[in-house]
Amino acid sequence: MYLLCTFLVLLSFGDGFHPNCPRRCSCDSKQSIQCYRLIELPSWMPSTIKRLYISHSKIKNLKLSNITKTLALEEFILLASGTESVENDTFKTLSTLKTLELWKNKLRRIPTALPNSLEVLKLNDNLINVLHESDFEGLKKLQVLELQNNMISTLSLSTFSSLVNLQILVLDGNNMESLTGPFKLPRLKHLSMENNKLHFLPGSFFASLQCLQFLSLSGNSLTIVPNDLPKSLLSLKLERNQLQVVRFREMKHLENLSHLFLSANSLSSIEGAHFLPNLTTLEISQNHLQMLPFRLPARLQKLDCSNNLIQKVMLQDFQDLRDLKHLFLDNNMVSLFEVGALQRCVQLSNLALEQNLLLSIPLRLPDTLARLDLKANAIQDIGEQELKDLKQLQVLNLRNNKISALDLKVLEGLPRLRYLYLDGNPWNCTCNLLRARKVLMAKGTDVRGGQCAAPAERRGESWMSSKNIMRHCEGHSHLTEKNKEIRKKPKPDDHPSIRMNMDDDYYDYEID
Ligand SMILES: *[C@@H]1O[C@H](CO)[C@@H](O)[C@H](O)[C@H]1NC(C)=O
Numbered sequence: 001m002y003l004l005c006t007f008l009v010l011l012s013f014g015d016g017f018h019p020n021c022p023r024r025c026s027c028d029s030k031q032s033i034q035c036y037r038l039i040e041l042p043s044w045m046p047s048t049i050k051r052l053y054i055s056h057s058k059i060k061n062l063k064l065s066n067i068t069k070t071l072a073l074e075e076f077i078l079l080a081s082g083t084e085s086v087e088n089d090t091f092k093t094l095s096t097l098k099t100l101e102l103w104k105n106k107l108r109r110i111p112t113a114l115p116n117s118l119e120v121l122k123l124n125d126n127l128i129n130v131l132h133e134s135d136f137e138g139l140k141k142l143q144v145l146e147l148q149n150n151m152i153s154t155l156s157l158s159t160f161s162s163l164v165n166l167q168i169l170v171l172d173g174n175n176m177e178s179l180t181g182p183f184k185l186p187r188l189k190h191l192s193m194e195n196n197k198l199h200f201l202p203g204s205f206f207a208s209l210q211c212l213q214f215l216s217l218s219g220n221s222l223t224i225v226p227n228d229l230p231k232s233l234l235s236l237k238l239e240r241n242q243l244q245v246v247r248f249r250e251m252k253h254l255e256n257l258s259h260l261f262l263s264a265n266s267l268s269s270i271e272g273a274h275f276l277p278n279l280t281t282l283e284i285s286q287n288h289l290q291m292l293p294f295r296l297p298a299r300l301q302k303l304d305c306s307n308n309l310i311q312k313v314m315l316q317d318f319q320d321l322r323d324l325k326h327l328f329l330d331n332n333m334v335s336l337f338e339v340g341a342l343q344r345c346v347q348l349s350n351l352a353l354e355q356n357l358l359l360s361i362p363l364r365l366p367d368t369l370a371r372l373d374l375k376a377n378a379i380q381d382i383g384e385q386e387l388k389d390l391k392q393l394q395v396l397n398l399r400n401n402k403i404s405a406l407d408l409k410v411l412e413g414l415p416r417l418r419y420l421y422l423d424g425n426p427w428n429c430t431c432n433l434l435r436a437r438k439v440l441m442a443k444g445t446d447v448r449g450g451q452c453a454a455p456a457e458r459r460g461e462s463w464m465s466s467k468n469i470m471r472h473c474e475g476h477s478h479l480t481e482k483n484k485e486i487r488k489k490p491k492p493d494d495h496p497s498i499r500m501n502m503d504d505d506y507y508d509y510e511i512d
């Protein structure tokens with residue numbers, strides 16, 4: 001009996017709160033119905049419904065029943081339901097409809113006669129290959145149009161001429177090779193055409209896009225930065241194209257541009273970025289740069305030059321960058337790092353120098369650093385001088401270098417150190433190293449130590465946990481007294497929650 005009651009209660013919940021909620025749907029008090037695994041649209045719905053959400057159903061041909069037509073629907077969402085076609089004029093009478101989302105279906109064209117009330121139209125992830133001028137006629141209130149991941153290969157821009165209020169247009173992941181005709185979207189703020197096959201944009205493409213703030217053309221085949229970019233731009237993405245030069249002088253009207261993404265192109269030098277006075281983020285990784293950019297904008301906060309061929313880091317490169325917080329120089333060929341090269345970067349907290357050719361830790365790094373990555377260089381030792389000012393340092397990665405000994409004084413001078421990666425180095429497991437281990441444990445630093453390379457009899461043993469080594473060194477008279485005390489305390493090394501993250505040393509922990 002109890003079970004039966006529970007079952008009935010569950011059943012009525014499954015059918016929603018409304019007494020007449022359609023099968024496989026749930027109706028909530030907020031005038032919304034959600035339905036799953038339908039094979040046809042419900043033939044009856046409470047007349048107060050404003051929002052109809054259907055997903056993971058099988059509705060090959062969409063026809064709205066006559067009942068639905070009488071509703072004052074504001075949102076109609078049908079996704080992942082294998083829908084191939086929509087009966088002509090289906091939405092015509094829904095004169096209150098504001099949002100229509102038909103994504104992840106198999107539609108080949110835009111539904112006909114969309115109501116003028118529409119504000120949001122999402123048709124992404126379908127099989128639409130042509131847009132007709134009539135498709136968007138009269139949609140003067142439309143603000144968001146998403147058509148990404150369809151099969152549109154040519155686009156006549158006059159198609160969108162009715163959309164005088166459009167603010168967001170997404171055309172990513174189509175096969176667009178060319179664009180023709182004038183583009184008149186006076187309110188457009190956000191235009192994304194990533195992952196298409198564009199080689200160039202037509203002349204005066206931007207002439208009537210005078211409000212554009214975000215433009216992404218990443219993943220195309222552009223060989224030059226488009227001309228006449230609108231001066232309202234805040235963010236410009238041109239990653240994964242075929243750019244060989246960027247003429248910043250021709251972009252100097254972009255006075256508010258704050259984010260510029262140029263990674264994965266074929267740039268061999270960057271010069272004149274200072275023409276963009278408000279630039280705060282510049283990403284130029286995966287190019288062919290042999291030198292750091294010459295004259296960077298003074299407001300820069302993040303610079304990503306990773307995966308290039310840069311050999312030197314000199315004082316002049318960073319002279320004016322007082323706001324710089326994040327500097328990525330990893331995966332280059334840096335062998336020369338001038339003493340104090342980053343001294344003027346008085347806010348630098350994150351410095352990535354892994355995978356370079358450094359023989360030692362750069363001297364006089366800014367004392368604001370919280371994270372320093374020197375993994376996979378050719379560093380042979382850690383001197384007290386190099387790290388002594390880094391009072392804010394929380395993460396230090398020295399994995400895969402050539403260090404064999406650790407100076408106790410170095411470790412004592414790093415009060416906030418939380419993560420230390422030392423594995424992959426040829427450790428000489430002396431009793432001195434064991435003393436360093438104790439200092440680290442007492443500080444509560446999370447250490448990945450690695451294995452001994454010397455002396456021969458200890459080779460392959462883990463110096464952070466080997467009992468053999470401990471036993472050997474505790475035999476040394478002067479050590480014994482202190483050790484007994486320390487051993488009574490719980491070892492941070494044994495703490496399971498601290499160990500969890502140790503494998504992955506890349507942005508998997510918070511810095512505060
Ligand atoms: C619903 O539409 C069908 C034709 O599509 C029609 O035969 C039927 O009378 C309509 N029902 C009502 C209640 O309007």
Ligand SMILES: *[C@@H]1O[C@H](CO)[C@@H](O)[C@H](O)[C@H]1NC(C)=O
Pocket residue numbers: 088112
């Ligand atoms: C539906 O509309 C399209 C475009 O307006 C038209 O070509 C087609 O013939 C119509 N189909 C039917 C069945 O009316």
Ligand SMILES: *[C@@H]1O[C@H](CO)[C@@H](O)[C@H](O)[C@H]1NC(C)=O
Pocket residue numbers: 231232233255256
């Ligand atoms: C740049 O931003 C400022 C402040 O938001 C604004 O007043 C100005 O109009 C913008 N300049 C352009 C060219 O859009």
Ligand SMILES: *[C@@H]1O[C@H](CO)[C@@H](O)[C@H](O)[C@H]1NC(C)=O
Pocket residue numbers: 255256277278
């Ligand atoms: C951009 O820079 C100019 C001049 O340097 C300044 O007047 C303007 O306010 C800046 N805009 C923003 C958004 O910071």
Ligand SMILES: *[C@@H]1O[C@H](CO)[C@@H](O)[C@H](O)[C@H]1NC(C)=O
Pocket residue numbers: 404428429430454
């Ligand atoms: C290890 O350290 C000891 C003591 O300092 C030294 O005698 C020995 O040569 C070192 N071994 C290697 C391989 O560096």
